[in-house]
Amino acid sequence: MKTFGGPALFLDRSDINTDEIIPAKYLTEITKEDLKPYLLEDLKLPGFDPKAEKTRSAGVVVARANFGCGSSREHAPWVFEVNGITAVIAESFARIFRQNMFNCGMAAIELPAGQIDKLFGYADVADASIAIDVEGQRLTIKGGGREESVSFEISPFDKALVLAGGWVDYADTKY
Amino acid sequence: MGMTTAQKIFAAHLVDEPFAGTKVLKIDVVMCHEITTPIAIADLMARGKDRVFDPTKIKAVIDHVTPSKDSKTATQAKMLRDWARRHDIKDFFDIGANGVCHAIFPEKGFIRPGNTVIMGDSHTCTHGAFGAFAAGVGTTDLEVGILKGVCAFREPKTIRVNLNGTLPKGVFAKDAILHVIGNLGVNGATDRVIEFGGPIVGQMSMESRMTLCNMAIEAGGTSGICAPDMVTVEYLWPFISENFASKEAALAEYGVWASDADAEYDKVIDLDLSNLEPLCTFGYKPDQVKPISEMAGAPVDQVYLGSCTNGRLEDLRIAAQVLKGKKIAPTVRAILSPATPHIYQQANAEGLIEIFMSAGFCVTNPTCGACLGMSNGVLAEGEVCASTTNRNFMGRMGKGGMVHLLSPATAAASAIEGKLADPRKYL
Numbered sequence: 001m002k003t004f005g006g007p008a009l010f011l012d013r014s015d016i017n018t019d020e021i022i023p024a025k026y027l028t029e030i031t032k033e034d035l036k037p038y039l040l041e042d043l044k045l046p047g048f049d050p051k052a053e054k055t056r057s058a059g060v061v062v063a064r065a066n067f068g069c070g071s072s073r074e075h076a077p078w079v080f081e082v083n084g085i086t087a088v089i090a091e092s093f094a095r096i097f098r099q100n101m102f103n104c105g106m107a108a109i110e111l112p113a114g115q116i117d118k119l120f121g122y123a124d125v126a127d128a129s130i131a132i133d134v135e136g137q138r139l140t141i142k143g144g145g146r147e148e149s150v151s152f153e154i155s156p157f158d159k160a161l162v163l164a165g166g167w168v169d170y171a172d173t174k175y
Numbered sequence: 176m177g178m179t180t181a182q183k184i185f186a187a188h189l190v191d192e193p194f195a196g197t198k199v200l201k202i203d204v205v206m207c208h209e210i211t212t213p214i215a216i217a218d219l220m221a222r223g224k225d226r227v228f229d230p231t232k233i234k235a236v237i238d239h240v241t242p243s244k245d246s247k248t249a250t251q252a253k254m255l256r257d258w259a260r261r262h263d264i265k266d267f268f269d270i271g272a273n274g275v276c277h278a279i280f281p282e283k284g285f286i287r288p289g290n291t292v293i294m295g296d297s298h299t300c301t302h303g304a305f306g307a308f309a310a311g312v313g314t315t316d317l318e319v320g321i322l323k324g325v326c327a328f329r330e331p332k333t334i335r336v337n338l339n340g341t342l343p344k345g346v347f348a349k350d351a352i353l354h355v356i357g358n359l360g361v362n363g364a365t366d367r368v369i370e371f372g373g374p375i376v377g378q379m380s381m382e383s384r385m386t387l388c389n390m391a392i393e394a395g396g397t398s399g400i401c402a403p404d405m406v407t408v409e410y411l412w413p414f415i416s417e418n419f420a421s422k423e424a425a426l427a428e429y430g431v432w433a434s435d436a437d438a439e440y441d442k443v444i445d446l447d448l449s450n451l452e453p454l455c456t457f458g459y460k461p462d463q464v465k466p467i468s469e470m471a472g473a474p475v476d477q478v479y480l481g482s483c484t485n486g487r488l489e490d491l492r493i494a495a496q497v498l499k500g501k502k503i504a505p506t507v508r509a510i511l512s513p514a515t516p517h518i519y520q521q522a523n524a525e526g527l528i529e530i531f532m533s534a535g536f537c538v539t540n541p542t543c544g545a546c547l548g549m550s551n552g553v554l555a556e557g558e559v560c561a562s563t564t565n566r567n568f569m570g571r572m573g574k575g576g577m578v579h580l581l582s583p584a585t586a587a588a589s590a591i592e593g594k595l596a597d598p599r600k601y602l
Contacts (some may be wrong), residue, residue: 013458015361016425027210028247029242030217030254040572066362069395069542070568071212072297074313095397099479100313101557121453154333157197157327167327172224175190175199 004132006059010123015068068097105166177435177510207235213254215318215508228324274515274541277301284414288403304384306403332441340449345599348383349582357464365395367434382443382489393461402433469516478590485563486514497587503535504593
């Protein structure tokens with residue numbers, strides 16, 4: 001199982017789409033590792049720079065509603081994975097992106113808007129980091145001398161996929 | 176309690192329910208293209224599992240970048256081609272026979288009412304037009320589909336959208352679906368199926384129904400669905416005539432997949448389209464929709480007619496009707512990509528290609544290319560495209576470019592005027 005956590009990258013917008021996460025022109029790459037330089041290349045947000053150290057060192061992304069909408073490209077979870085980001089926390093996800101994350105053994109965690117607001121309270125904290133306990137369904141955010149924990153819901157199937165390390169092994173054993 | 180089409184299909188295809196709320200379904204049709212499949216193939220090979228569950232249920236096409244534009248896309252095409260040959264996948268469509276996946280697979284009669292369909296492409300929802308459950312999936316789901324013929328879903332609820340009244344002149348399925356998306360919002364149908372019904376859908380061709388279902392994903396929907404009826408049977412008849420004594424017999428068998436009268440919906444939306452205007456998107460999300468009358472005059476650098484949304488013969492006929500005897504404005508460039516070779520040939524036989532070329536259109540081979548900014552019509556920074564495609568995300572058709580989504584008629588009118596234009600004066 002992957003470990004989930006690390007420095008938090010806050011992307012303060014709803015409807016961040018897969019073209020923004022990884023533009024289609026890079027879908028010609030055949031290996032996941034080749035996607036690495038293009039993380040969030042077309043995302044335009046005030047103060048956000050895809051090449052900044054803060055982006056490159058992130059372990060967890062925090063965003064608003066309908067994250068990952070648009071294309072079915074699993075290149076979106078992969079570009080996160082090869083950059084060390086194994087979890088996205090958002091108010092809601094587009095279905096295919098959410099499933100792709102769990103299918104890769106990664107975590108797409110939904111929290112109510114109020115809890116997401118609470119996490120965004122750490123957006124300006126330089127050392128904000130999040131640790132996620134998928135089995136215990138609890139995450140902890142730390143930074144600037146503060147610390148808070150919140151519990152989250154995850155479907156039993158999605159949890160099983162994370163614990164199994166993804167859908168291919170799970171399915172090939174079972175079906 | 177009655178059942179919806181989606182509920183009936185889920186019940187008939189259930190393989191396992193490993194946890195409450197998660198249903199593993201048997202998949203009838205697994206469709207593949209050269210962008211999302213090669214990584215699945217490579218992963219299966221790396222795992223020592225280079226197998227396919229049933230080569231007759233797998234359909235494959237090279238469509239996103241074709242003919243290949245560089246070594247990387249040539250490699251992707253080669254990987255798919257070699258794999259299809261290795262596993263004896265007969266329904267594989269290569270250069271000369273290839274077209275946009277969501278146009279060519281229905282054209283070949285591969286999708287039937289009651290089917291489950293997956294593909295590593297978000298616009299797979301198109302095939303719900305046949306009364307099927309058709310969902311876009313990622314590469315891992317595709318990989319498992321190829322290997323085992325199954326896929327897991329949270330059973331979606333169904334939103335019923337009734338399109339009532341009659342479509343006014345100059346208003347088409349594209350305008351109807353833009354109106355629906357404007358109404359639902361870009362995540363209004365997440366984890367939902369959108370079932371289209373009502374008198375307007377009943378009178379629509381299969382092409383128009385595919386245009387409706389194609390954009391269900393733009394509201395977050397898992398699949399679009401239209402009930403199978405005589406229009407469906409007529410479309411499929413060349414492929415099924417040997418299986419049924421009559422069209423009525425086919426309808427009787429397919430009709431069972433229609434939602435029951437007392438089916439329970441998550442939500443029912445009634446939209447009277449009798450006064451709808453041609454529509455156009457104005458921002459970077461497909462739910463940002465305005466009447467063309469409010470958008471007319473906005474600048475356009477390129478007009479694009481094609482894609483899985485609007486590259487079918489019906490679309491070309493409508494656009495040609497607008498363009499006949501006219502020239503495109505000297506300030507725009509216009510590109511037509513008929514969605515399949517068959518559509519291209521038909522359009523040629525009907526004289527439509529002549530109309531487009533005389534008007535000043537560049538006619539390219541069938542491909543997805545420009546729609547997602549990969550080839551055959553990529554925008555430069557700051558350029559604007561009036562496009563019959565399905566996504567207006569910032570940079571979608573090229574970094575720094577903007578897209579206005581609209582119908583083929585509105586695209587054609589905009590080509591003539593060199594700016595966004597109302598098609599009704601040309602019809």
